[in-house]
Amino acid sequence: MTATTTLLGSLLTPTTLAGLPLSSRFAMAPMTRFRSPGGVPTPEVAAYYRRRAEHGVGLIITEGVLVDHPSAGHETTVPRLTAGAAEDGWRRVTNEVHAGGGRIAAQLWHLGSAREPVDGVAAWTPSGEPGGSRAMTLADIDTLLAAYAEAAAGAVRAGFDAVEIHAAHGYLLDEFLWPHTNRRTDRFGGSPAARAAFPAEVIRAVRGAVPAAMPVIVRFSQFKERDFTARIAESPAELAVILDAFAAAGADVLHASQRRFAEPVFGGSALNLAGWAGRLTGLPTITVGSIGLDGAFFTSGALDELVRRHDAGEFDVAALGRILLGNPAWVSHAAAGRFGEIRDYRKSDEDTFF
Numbered sequence: 001m002t003a004t005t006t007l008l009g010s011l012l013t014p015t016t017l018a019g020l021p022l023s024s025r026f027a028m029a030p031m032t033r034f035r036s037p038g039g040v041p042t043p044e045v046a047a048y049y050r051r052r053a054e055h056g057v058g059l060i061i062t063e064g065v066l067v068d069h070p071s072a073g074h075e076t077t078v079p080r081l082t083a084g085a086a087e088d089g090w091r092r093v094t095n096e097v098h099a100g101g102g103r104i105a106a107q108l109w110h111l112g113s114a115r116e117p118v119d120g121v122a123a124w125t126p127s128g129e130p131g132g133s134r135a136m137t138l139a140d141i142d143t144l145l146a147a148y149a150e151a152a153a154g155a156v157r158a159g160f161d162a163v164e165i166h167a168a169h170g171y172l173l174d175e176f177l178w179p180h181t182n183r184r185t186d187r188f189g190g191s192p193a194a195r196a197a198f199p200a201e202v203i204r205a206v207r208g209a210v211p212a213a214m215p216v217i218v219r220f221s222q223f224k225e226r227d228f229t230a231r232i233a234e235s236p237a238e239l240a241v242i243l244d245a246f247a248a249a250g251a252d253v254l255h256a257s258q259r260r261f262a263e264p265v266f267g268g269s270a271l272n273l274a275g276w277a278g279r280l281t282g283l284p285t286i287t288v289g290s291i292g293l294d295g296a297f298f299t300s301g302a303l304d305e306l307v308r309r310h311d312a313g314e315f316d317v318a319a320l321g322r323i324l325l326g327n328p329a330w331v332s333h334a335a336a337g338r339f340g341e342i343r344d345y346r347k348s349d350e351d352t353f354f
């Protein structure tokens with residue numbers, strides 16, 4: 001693969017993301033796979049990530065990894081990053097990805113009230129609601145800050161190149177950002193700055209637990225899995241308050257999650273969410289959302305649109321999610337024009353693992 005093969009244009013060229021050298025501008029988006037029994041990634045998990053790295057994905061972002069607290073989630077096949085077997089399993093993964101020529105970030109995750117059955121902690125809960133999650137106390141906040149810091153330290157020990165904090169899609173940190181799920185009356189609720197305060201403290205705790213040169217990526221979104229029309233910010237000014245708090249706390253890269261990368265976010269501008277994040281903070285950004293899902297991507301103008309937005313400075317790295325499930329070699333095949341070897345995404349790819 002060379003810079004001159006070039007349907008994928010500048011996206012194939014090496015770059016550095018917050019100081020981390022990457023072989024291409026493609027990332028693998030984080031995708032939960034439920035293949036880590038007892039929270040321990042197996043050799044198959046290591047081979048799965050290596051395969052994508054070997055085929056031109058510059059940065060692997062792992063599936064969500066639960067921080068070590070009983071409220072984070074209780075799926076037993078979702079990985080963790082605790083000292084011992086889980087950390088050793090991740091060390092095998094990072095070694096394999098590095099051997100394949102890639103870099104890898106661990107995504108740190110707490111489900112908040114999305115945990116099923118709902119019996120954990122949340123940013124806030126309606127008063128008098130029976131059962132379900134309970135609103136976090138200030139003591140819970142301290143406990144969870146320590147859990148995030150410990151997971152980040154585990155990521156360093158396991159050989160990761162970066163960490164990503166999952167603050168998107170309606171999970172715990174995003175519950176704080178979204179007014180609908182955060183009606184707290186203490187300093188963690190109310191204005192956009194107050195709603196950003198707990199996620200920012202998590203960023204600060206993680207930043208403090210990893211070497212200064214290790215990028216801390218923060219993933220955020222407007223939409224929630226339970227409400228695609230939800231918004232954490234109604235205007236660029238509100239978004240600026242939130243993202244400035246992230247930057248001040250030590251975020252190095254913003255991963256702006258959208259369902260479709262080419263959709264504008266605010267009226268009067270075609271900029272996507274990554275474009276706004278970069279413009280408002282000056283930080284490098286990752287875009288994502290329905291990239292390459294089927295063959296029409298190459299013929300309909302969508303690829304040109306992606307390259308155009310990249311070249312215009314709207315994002316630095318493009319993350320591929322679902323298309324990589326069934327096509328570990330999507331980047332190298334697309335780069336070489338081997339379209340016959342690329343299969344369109346189909347829902348059943350989510351049940352496969354190779």
Ligand SMILES: Cc1cc2nc3c(=O)[nH]c(=O)nc-3n(C[C@H](O)[C@H](O)[C@H](O)COP(=O)(O)O)c2cc1C
Nearest residue numbers: 029030031032063064288289290291320321322350
């Ligand atoms: C099976 C599956 C699991 C996912 N798990 C996660 C996850 O653990 N963390 C996360 O931030 N996003 C997760 N996502 C969202 C993806 O990272 C990505 O944002 C989404 O699939 C859109 O990108 P795509 O259109 O390229 O697939 C998941 C998506 C899928 C399909």
